Amino acid sequence: MILLKRTLQFFIICTLFGLITLFSLYYYVKPDIPSVQVLKDVQLQTPMQVFTKDGLLINQFGEKRRIPVTIDQIPQPLINAFLATEDSRFYDHLGIDPIGIVRSALVLISTGEKKQGASTITMQLARNFFLTREKAYIRKVKEIFIAIHIENLLSKNEILELYLNKIELGNRAFGIGAAAQVYYGKELKDLTLAQMAMIAGLPKAPSALNPIRNPVRAKARRNVVLGRMLSERYITQSEYEETINQPITAVFHGAEIDLYAPYISEMVRAEMVAKYGIDKAYNSGFKIFTSVESHVQQAAQTALVNNLHSYDMRHGFRGPERLLWDAQTQPALSQAQILNQLKDVKQLGDLQAAVVLAVNEKTADVLLKNGELATLTWDNLKWARKYITRYRQSFAPKAATEILVPGAQIWLRKNDDNNYLLSQIPEASSAIVSLDPQDGRIKAIVGGYSFEQSQYNRAVQAKRQVGSNIKPFIYSAALEKGYTLASILNDAPINQWDKSQGIAWRPKNSPAVYNGPIRIRRALAQSKNVISVRLLRGVGLQRTADHLLKFGFDNKDINRSESLALGSASISPLELARGMSAFANGGHLIEPYFISEIQDAFGTVLFKANPALACDENTQPLAIENNSSLTIENTEQGEKAQQTVQCAPRIISKQNAFLIADAMNSAIWGGGSWSNKTGWTGTAWRAQRLGRRDLSGKTGTTNDSVDTWFSGFNRNVLTSVWVGFDNPGNTLGRSAYNNNLDSGQITGAESGAKTAQPAWNEFMRAALDGQPEAPIEPPEGLVSIRIDLATGLLSHKNDYTSRFEYFEKGTTPTSYVLSQPSDIFEENTKTEEELF
Incomplete structure (x- = not known):
């Protein structure tokens, strides 16, 4: 009895001592114990995702x-794998596992080492959110108290969900959802039992047990997990035996990008970092929906790449990247040695590195970096005449041995027939911007050939001389001054003495063909340089410059000299597209935008673009002022909704905008009567291949073909293309006819029509596919009157010597042509090589 009493007293004393110690420890660490209330509204660090307008992930x-x-x-099964491995009594304890603690204490006493942590899933969650992984007693005490707090705050399923989303699992994967994607490229529901067990084994040591870096150790750990699942009766003996023999299948998978569009995604990244700061932007789970449409963006990227390769190929083959061996003096490398040489060669765009193994008369055998053996046919080699300079190419080759030698490291890409084509990294650069001229939404934007090669976004950062792409703005200023599309100017050489430099300025047409008296419509369509200069003089230099500033151009980019008429102003492709949009939207200055919507990690919309529109007054119930808001009632299914529309400022009259757009349509479709030998073509005639009458366009080329441009549009889509070298002093040169290629090849001096427009044509064909024609309709305030083609005066005739022309009311000719000249200046049937 006395022994029992003393034993009871001992236990009571120990209990009281334990309680006192526990409370003492609690109050000792209490100031350092964080509030677990934050777990109620925890926001896990989730990467920022960038999508196309139609929801495809681009970065x-x-x-x-x-x-x-x-x-x-x-x-x-995945939950079971974690429970069996990390905390088999998770649903039974209150945050701490006494059995586990006792077991850990016995190990510590017997070995003197802290080999077992006895941490429950709740304790691990506490450590992951609030503590470090340091093995210290005081950290373990804090961990216990925080775990108890968590258990009082959250349900078991809420704790488990947080834990499985928070844990680090290697390769920058945090949480099981990311681990499934990183290691297996799958969603959780598609994982096999072996793959689930592999993921469940990672929390113990994410780096050491990584299945990609340490497959042997990872497999051993996976089988431990499977053994625990068998012991806990989560799987059967047969499932266990079948699964432990399965191989390691983990392979690193990057983000599941649906459409690789690095230039637009980098624009978004920079914008979000500027707005939110780098930490919040990168880790808050923002979902940004851009303005670009996936199929349009892909079309722009493809068109730019194809066009640069076309330019590069017609200027000749510059030779292999390097020689791995000299076939004349050295033995050939083995395939294994070749692949070892190629392993560090980075893929660039759609180019693939390869090495020539053997060269026959009309073929070449190659080994690609991926180990594939292929044969290059003559059709995929014969383009490669030797590059001499940007102005000269060698004769067309007659055999493959004139092009390649064994040991040459080369670049290949797939052609339209999915066969390998000899290629090379283009030297020239390019940019494409396509937007909706009605509201400024960027539909596609590409800043260069390869983001890996250069992150410089030429679409927004490169300001280059625009050449004759400036002329629509010059002619717009002339229309404001009182000129009409029927006004006659003298297309003749100009000689002006410059006293300051002691030389004469002689702007020339390109080609140097002069037609004498010519109407303004045709002068713009055929890009007559001297007419542009005469118009600038007629309007006045300062007044012309002031007019150009209305289109949103930077004042410092608009030089005050007569060379402005020929495009000496330096403007970025995006700025040019913005300004040109005024001709497509009826005279409004829109503001380009590339972010349509921003959502937080929970799908709440934080921002939605509300661009100012090129408001069409014909559909508005009330007249509005520039920059004002317009409320429109929309009736749908019997319900009314209010929508506030911001109207973009008007910068030119809708009549002015239409007349310029219509004259630019003539740049594509020309004029005159071919049956009567008076037909003529505009500089953009190659766009006729699209078979659409709703398009307007303008070529642009600077001196010595340094910069080439093409801009064109209908009412819904406007696209500008630039091609040139990153070094502004480099000329694009010219190419001679290649006897090995078909007759449709581009030859002669590079120009806006030959160098930039092919990319525009290819892109617009895809972008407008299936879209009905969207012509720019003539607004009220215009009249259409038949005029004489040679004089621009009114005409009574109804034949090829006349045409209907648009005029603003009050600007029509007041007299009729008295007699029809025998020599019609209008039409020169000779087709010349156009530059501007």
């Missing part, structure tokens, strides 16, 4: 890859 940014999942999205 993601963030140090941690995480794909949050809810508890009901997690397969039960």
Whole structure:
């Protein structure tokens, strides 16, 4: 009895001592214990994702890859794997596991080492959110108290869900959703039992047990997990035996990008960092929906790449990247040695590195970096005449041995028939911008051939001389001054003495063909340089410059000299597209935008673009002022909704905008009567291949073909293309006829029509596919009157010597032509090589 009493007293004393110690420890660490209330509204660090307008992922940014999942999205076998391995009594304890603690204490006493942590899933969650991984007693005490707090705050499923989304699992994957994607490229529901067990084994040591870096150790750990699942009766003996023999299948998978569009995604990244700061932008789970349409963006990227390769190929083959061996003096390398040489060669765009193994008369055998053996046919080699300079190419080759030698490291890409074509990295650069001229939405934007090669975004950062792309703006100023499309100017050489330099300025047409008296419509369509200069003089230099500034151009980019008439102003492709949009939208200055919507990690819309529109007064119930808001009632299914529309400022009259657009349509379709030998073509005639009458366009080329441009549009789509070298002093040169290629090849001096327009044609064909024609309709305030083609005066005739012309009311000719000249200046049937 006395022994029992003393034993009871001992236990009571120990209990009281334990309680006192526990409370003492609690109050000691209490100031350092954070509030777990934050777990109620926890925001996991989730990368920023960038999407196209139609929802395709184009990039993601963030140090941690995480794909949050809810508890009901997690397969039960995966939950079982974690419970069996990390905390088999998770649903039974209150945050701490006494049995586990006792077991850990016995190990510590027997070995003197802290080999087992006895941490429950709740304790691990506490450590992951609030503590470090340091093995210290005081950290373990804090961990216990925080775990108890968590258990009082959250349900078991909420704890488990947070834990499985928070844990680090290697390769920058945090949470099981990201791990499934990183290691297997799958969603959780598609994982096999072996793959689930592999992921469940990673928390112990994410780096050491990584299946990509350490497959042997990872497999051993996976089988431990499977053994625990068998012991806990989550799987059967047969499932266990079948699964432990399965091989390691983990392979690194990058983000599941649906459309690789690095230039637009970099624009978004920079904008978000500027707005939110780098930490919040990268880790808050923002979802940004851009303005670009996936099929349009892809078409722009393809058109730019194809066009640069076309330019590069017609100027000749510059030879291999390097020689791995000299076939005349050295033995050939083995395939294994070749692949070892190629392993560090980075893929650039759609180019693939390869090495020539053997060269026959009309073929060449190659080994690609991926180990594939292929044969290059003569059709895919014969283009490669030798490059001499940008102005000269050698004779067309007659045999493959004139092009390649064994040991040459070369670049290949797939042609339209999916066969390998000898290629090379283009030297020239390019940019494409396509937008909706009605509201400024960027539909596609490409800043260069390869983002890996250069992150410089030429579409927005490169300001280059625009050449004759400036002329629509010059002619717009002339129309404001009182000129009409029927006004006659003298297309003749100009000689002006410059006293300051002691030389004469002689602007020339390109080609140097002069037609004498010519109407303004045709002068713009055929890009007559001297007419542009005469118009600038007629309007006045300062007044012309002031007019150009209305289109949103930077004042410092608009030089005050007569060379402005020929395009000496330096403007970026995006700025040019913005300004040119006024001719497509009825005279409004829109503001380009590339972010349509921003959502937070929970799908809440934080921002939605509300661009100022080129308001069509014909559909508005009330007249509005520039920059004002317009409220429109929309009736749908019997319900009325209010929508506030911001109207873009008007910068030119809708009549002025239409007349310029219509004259630019003539740049594509020309004029005159071919049957009567008076037909003529505009500089943009190659756009006729699209078979659409709703398009307007303008070529542009600077001196010595340094910069080439093409801009064109209908009412809904406007696209500008630039091609040139990053070094502004480099000329694009010219190419001679290649006897090995077909008759449709581009030859002669590079120009806007030959160098930039092919990319525009290819892109617009894809962008407008299936779209009905959207012509720019003539607004009220215009009249259409038949005029004489030679004089621009009114005409009574109804034949090829006359045509209907548009005029603003009050600007029509007042007299009729008295007699029809025998020599009609209008039409010169000779087709010349156009530059501008």
